[in-house]
Amino acid sequence: MQLDGVLFFPVTPFGPDGELAEDVLAKHVTRGVTEGAGGVFAACGTGEFNALGIDEYARVVRIAVESAGGRVPVLSGAGGSLPFARECARRAADAGADGLLLLPPYLVSAPAEGLVRYVREVAAATDLPIIVYQRANARFTAAAAAALTEIPSVVGFKDGLGDVDAMQRIVLAVREATDRDFTFFNGLPTAEMTVLAYRGIGVSLYSSAVFCFVPEVALAFHKAVNTGDDDLVRRLLTGFYRPLVELRDLVPGYAVSLVKAGVALRGLDVGRVRPPLVDAAPEHVARLEKLIAAGLDIVG
Secondary structure, three states: OOOOOOEEOOOEOOOOOOOHHHHHHHHHHHHHHHHHHOEEOOOOOOOOHHHHHHHHHHHHHHHHHHHHHHOOOEEEEEEEOHHHHHHHHHHHHHOOOOOEEOOOOOOOOHHHHHHHHHHHHHHHHOOOEEEEEEEOOOOOOOOHHHHHHHOOOOOEEEOOOOOOHHHHHHHHHHHOOOOOOOEEOOOOOOHHHHHHHHOOOOOOOOEEHHHHHOOHHHHHHHHHHHHHOHHHHHHHHHHHHHHHHHHHHHOHHHHHHHHHHHHHHHOOOOOOOOOOOOOOOHHHHHHHHHHHHHHHHOOO
């Protein structure tokens, strides 16, 4: 499983009745892959994994796999309680997923060795490759991250904490522990804001929520970073990404709600977010619409 380019984390659309809107999801994923996504991560954080029942989860993964049509890898979220995470792993495999993004366990804080055990037990339920997601209550030490390399199906590590010093230690420890392919990537919300810092420690892959609703900007930024177009990178960070982050930070959960609002502004009705998240306020949607226009203007 090879990941490259801009990684796409689709939202999960719901209809007026609050149920999964399968046809809309298919359009959303198809559009993203056609636009040039390097991989699809279905039913993850942006896709409201926390709000999905297990049958809905399986349908989301199946639709994502069918819509991608083998053009790019499709990974799906798994996490929460150990039994639920293991069931997600089994259902994802049945639905044809290429791998898993293993989200934090439910609620509890645990020592690093407990987190390694959690990963090991989820891995025992499936042959799918696993990328471990560090964020919230799932915090790995460098030694624990190195221990993950002893689990053959663990192929990557995604950071959502933003401690660059700690992440550098993890990268070094893992590289010392194994010579097999092991992928790292930046999973911070609006990861483009920290792409340059992470590239400095050898982590070039990142997830892009922006790709969901304005792929033109996400792809232009990715190209500018990779080609050394520092002027365009600066203009996009200043004129689009920084004000987007400032808007996102106004309300908890806007990392999802604003993305859904952005997708709707670009012509695809993906419905409301599920509780405990709240939909973006009208005045914030209006600000987002202006930001989208500004970003598109910058990239021409």
